[in-house]
Amino acid sequence: MRWPPNKAWTSSSSIQGYRHFEVTEYGGKGDERWVVLAAVLDKDINFKLNWNELKTYAKWSIGWVQLPKEE
Numbered sequence: 106m107r108w109p110p111n112k113a114w115t116s117s118s119s120i121q122g123y124r125h126f127e128v129t130e131y132g133g134k135g136d137e138r139w140v141v142l143a144a145v146l147d148k149d150i151n152f153k154l155n156w157n158e159l160k161t162y163a164k165w166s167i168g169w170v171q172l173p174k175e176e
Contacts, residue, residue: 110131114126114166122150125145126143129143129151133156140154
């Protein structure tokens with residue numbers, strides 16, 4: 106996957122009520138790369154993740170993907 110990261114991401118599960126996120130910051134080198142994601146609809150919801158975790162396809166999709174509603 107390319108670096109720098111794509112701006113838009115979709116979580117496969119809800120995180121604090123949101124599933125669509127934007128990269129607001131990124132940095133590091135090699136295995137120490139990281140990104141800060143913020144919820145598209147609430148910029149106060151943000152968190153830092155290791156780049157390797159974001160590349161886990163079971164958890165994250167590139168872009169804003171429409172997913173079925175969670176029950």
